[in-house]
Amino acid sequence: MEVKEIEELVSKLINDALELDEVHVKFDGSQCRINAVSDMFDDLSRVKRQQAVLKPLADIIKDGTIHAVTVKTFNKAQWQRDKLFN
Template identity: 50%
Template sequence: MDCTLIEEILTAALGLEEVHVSSDGSHYKVIAVGECFDGMSRVKQQQAIYGPLSEQIASGELHALTIKTFTPTQWKREKLFNMPG
């Protein structure tokens, strides 16, 4: 599955400020940044990402997903540690 398509699906569904998707074969890593995560539990944040992608996950087109979520404030602090150099 194309990383850009995943980014578009998540941005449209959640109104994210930033989303970065990378792929290592069949394993995908998602870094999502948005105010929508403020005050959400870690489980709810994961569910927020899985929801818009449920069709792709159910079809087997997308599996092995690692998710990291941040509010914009958290992202300013964490960006250096999470973006590939």
Template identity: 30%
Template sequence: MLPEDVRELILEAFPDAVVEVQDLTGTGDHFAATIVSERFSGLPMIKQHRLVNQALLDYLEDGRIHALALKTFSPEQWQRASVQLES
């Protein structure tokens, strides 16, 4: 799979999201994704990650996505993280 394919799958489940996906190994099955979505507001990180994993479940189960490192944020969390990075 290409990172763009994974990005599109995530956007299908989270149409409001800002999504960045990287291929970590060049093999098309190990990815890192950063996702900012209003759907994550008020949810702990584990629930945010479960929502993403559920959206990609078929691809995770059949091995098309072998590994997926997630960084998920609500818009508020993203803003706070960005401010911390600037400091």
């Protein structure tokens, strides 16, 4: 699979499973980085947030399509602040 196809697949799997305002996926051939934005994360711990994002990816992690994943989650206010400083 090409890099762009993997990014689109990861984005689709996450968007189909979760109610997100935004999801940003970058894949460089070995590392998949995901930024997920939603107020659904407000009441979840950091671990629960990451588990929610990783769960829809279980099959493609298991089959080796992706293997190294970094997840950052934000509510909308956190995302706006983070964008100002990055």
